Amino acid sequence: MNRPPGLDGEVTYLDYNATTPVDPRVVEACLPYLARHFGNPSSGHVFGHVARDAVASARGQVADLLDCAPEEVVFTGGGSEGDTLAVCGAALARRDRGDHVITQATEHPAVLAACDSLVRLHGFRVTRLPVDRHGLVDPNDLRRALTGRTVLVSIMHANNETGTVQAVAELAAIAHAGGAVFHTDAAQSVGKIPVSVRELGVDLLTVAGHKLYAPKGVGALFVRRGLALEPVVHGGGQERGLRAGTENVPYAVAMGVAARLAAEALPGEPERLRRLRDELHADLDQRLPGRVHLNGHPEQRLPNTLNICVDGTVASELQAALSGVAASAGSACHEGDESPSPVLTAMGLPAGRATSALRLSLGRWTGEEDVRRAADQVAAAVGLTDRA
Structure with a gap:
């Protein structure tokens, strides 16, 4: 290699x-879409068809890595945007059901900042769970923190500093039993260890391209089929209406190839x-x-x-x-x-x-x-x- x-x-x-x-094979795959295949995926002519097919193929490759359906993959501008869409999007879509979000003390700054914005702009309450000396959340702490007003739990899969991997499947099951949606930032774990959204039982999962040998400025968010989110980028109907803006075709292709290579190496x-x-x-x-x-x-x-x-x-x-x-x-x-x-x-x-x-x-x-x-x-x- x-x-x-x-x-x-x-x-x-x-x-x-x-x-x-960036893996040289990823660079090679996306270069044609920076030059020759420049079409807008929303266009009805052959140039648009080529771009649209490339994005669809990339979406399928990311879905294969995450063990989900292609339509459950939303391309984003990176991990922080994915976290913001997941946290703010899920909480605001459930504002009529409650105003409480749970995260952890060692969470990624993107999630913590999104939680802070919910407090500042929308009157939410946020609970930050403690961790033990290894950085693990105690599942019993999550059980005790859940209330009838809890709409979202966001706990990252693997910590970016220490590498500690949380028991996400157990934590997600506890959240669901309490009626809350569960999000995990898996930017550090995807591609390093097997990550199946079905085995983890999560509703939302964030991926960052530049942690996966793809370029900076692209990511993906798994959104469980049927889950409602409030968009944070408004405009056209791209990405099922969850993330407006003309698709970044070269980087989506890069993300897809990076996901395929990661799956092959796992x-x-x-x-x-x-x-x-x-x-x-x-x-x-x-x-x-x-x-x-x-x-x-x-x-x-x-x-x-x-x-x-x-x-x-x-x-x-x-x-x-x-x-x-x-x-x-x-x-x-x-x-x-x-x-x-x-x-x-x-x-x-x-x-x-x-x-x-x-x-x-x-x-x-x-x-x-x-x-x-x-x-x-x-x-x-x-x-x-x-x-x-």
Whole structure:
């Protein structure tokens, strides 16, 4: 498999949770729709037919990955838009039934911001459930938080910082028993582990293209058949009236091909990444004895994600010293912010330890040599910061 040109340099890329390189096969597939096949899918002539067929094919490929029907897939402009449509769309469509939404303390900022907008603009109440030291929501906390006014529960599938995977199927069943709709942000999990909306039992599920080796600026939202949503982008009748605007045909094609490639890789890729991740962890433990501490669940975690604290370090300083490794000090969404990660503090980590968190996330082009080089570089960088 050809490596993207951006990975040809001397820096080892271990920040796949922040964004993935666009797979060259995805680039090749979408280029014709940026040039030759330029038609509007709503047009009645041959140019429109070609574009419309391409979008329909892509929708089917995403549906195959998620184990749903093609008509249950809505293309969006990315993960944050998908979260906003799911959270605000579902809550507002049920405003006559209640005014209470439940989420979790370690939720993605897009979901938290959407919940805040419901409070600010529409008078909703929002409950943020706590998590344990591994970042997991206690199902009993959800049961206790549900009321007759709860219309929506939104709990992400896998955390972007720690990789902790929630028991979404159990949580969704509890929400449904309480009469609420269930949404999960699965931007980090789709393509890394098998994700079936039917097995999870969710009503809404968000996907982000740039976490799936597609370009930034495209995503998808699974919307269970028959579920009513209030659109957040108004206009024409595109995407079943849920997301107005002429379809982004090249990026929809890219999303579809990325979904197909992910489905093809899933039988073996999770175990390959898990083995490499654990080798990296073990190597760092050996080089920095007694100083490396795992953040997140030791087993119920994405196979590619290693979030660690190294005693005696500050993550931003460690990252600056890592000239040969691209990693993240906490979450890329909080880059440049010296305050502790809200995710890690919600898990009970003291501020001193939380500010030492380094996230190393592996992906499609990570190999044995990358892992060995990264361990060398991290250990050397810790030595530099120790002497500083």
